[in-house]
Amino acid sequence: MRVRMILPALTEATSPLFRPIKYSLFPPLGLATLAGYLDSADEVVISDEHVEPLTFHDEPDVVVIQAYITSARRAYQIADGYRARGAYVCLGGLHVTSLPAEAAEHADSIFLGPGEDTWPQFLADYRAGCPRPRYQSRHRSLAGLPPIRRDLIKRQLYLVPNSIVVSRGCPHVCDFCYKVAFFKGGKQFYTQAVDDALAEIARLPGRHLYFLDDHLLGNPRFAAALFDGMTGMGRLWQAAGTVKSVLEQPQLLEQAVASGLRSLFVGFETVNTANLHDQRKYQNIGRDYDAAIRRLHGLGVMVNASFVFGMDHDGPDVFARTADWAIRQGVETATFHVLTPYPDTALHARMTAEGRILHRDWDLYDTRHVVYRPAGMDASTLEAGYWRAYRDFYRWGSIWAGAATKHTIRGRLRHLAYAGGWKKFEPLWDLAIRSRRVVHALPLLETVLTGFGRHRPGPETARPGGQSPEDLAS
């Protein structure tokens, strides 16, 4: 059987003029996972449109397309083209799960939810000549996964080829998140066996890993055993976790750092507590955000703080308040989003009931455009404020100010290199992307993550008014 697997991209990622580095970060892990279920006799190709133009001269038997909301239109276009040429088209992924009826018009089979149970079932049905039009995932488990087909990934096209997920979902239920919609009909949070996760890590070449798990610390027992197993492997890694897990898991963070954690993506989401109640982001309510950052910096872990603008209690002052707070805290990188009601989420249901959804142009559901009527300001103020927050946070003056909160020269340099590296050298990233050798920049990322070769957990935040002995020695 000939199988073509495609991760379509949104238009911006395919621009001939300028391509942001974020689209060349991670390989298509979901598709490589599904490819693992194919037989050795099957011919399979994975194409990621984020990193190379797609060509359509092939004649596959089965085409597998993964659709995110922002790439749904492109996914349907590709699907229609292949169906017209007689291929059997399978559509799956987050957007398909949110809107199955829409996707079904463009596919022979659609797949709802994670694919680890439905995909092997489809393969058996297809080979037996009786594939079904719709597969709904119900049996959620990561036990006995076949090895991910990383050999099908063109590693040189990605800055972070070693992305990995050792769990699925998250124990929380925030109203704006894709998670509840995607995992409905079965377990919402589950992990691999620790030994399987460690075996997958051991298979990855090099040093650097990026865990794409929604919440790597979501199951503390699993996480503790994982970090224990990773200690001594010489890895250097980045991941995502919650404010709560940073503050309330004694020793877990220390274990993570001992096993190589150097930067954590944290969903702070909003500086207005009332918003947290509205969005059922209970795990953030009443938590001391400043203390969470101090704890991370104290262990030498850089912070990628994530924020969402446009919740109902946000007024026009929210942008400056948020960016200023993050700069004052010495946050290294920040990711801002315009609130986006993804279909089939609780947020989307609420906005629909209130008649606030402006349109269903999925291309614009990219967390940069306003697609609903905000409560505390008009849509143009929200969009302008979102862009201003990015500009304010990443201007050199702010990067210097953030770096100045660090306690050591090395800490300051690391802050400058990391924050500046992502946002101030976009033309250089663009060149690296064009040379098709982005992976050559990975040693640079590793050097910055280690703080230029030496990582010494310790107080990274300056005490008011003083230099430390370490500072003078650096």
Ligand code: B12
């Ligand atoms: C890595 C990532 C990216 C990468 C690219 C994707 C990649 N290379 O895989 C980059 C950085 C480029 C990216 C960009 C964006 N992303 Co993104 N990204 C992710 C992230 C963190 C992890 C995805 C992943 O690898 N998961 C692990 C693998 C194993 O799971 P999987 O890919 O979902 O695959 C499984 C199933 O989906 C299913 N499946 C998928 N396809 C198919 C097909 C068939 C036939 C079958 C049977 C099964 C199946 O089976 C797989 C195995 O279980 C997710 C968060 C998340 N947890 O999903 C957000 C996420 C997918 N991103 C999101 C968004 C919004 C974006 C951006 C718009 C952000 C922005 N403002 O720039 C852009 C544009 C995306 C686009 N291309 O249109 C949203 C999508 C919301 C939605 N409803 O679609 C998510 C869910 C984040 C969030 N919490 O909101 N992203």
Ligand code: SF4
């Ligand atoms: S904590 Fe993060 S991943 Fe989990 S439900 Fe909330 S937004 Fe989604």
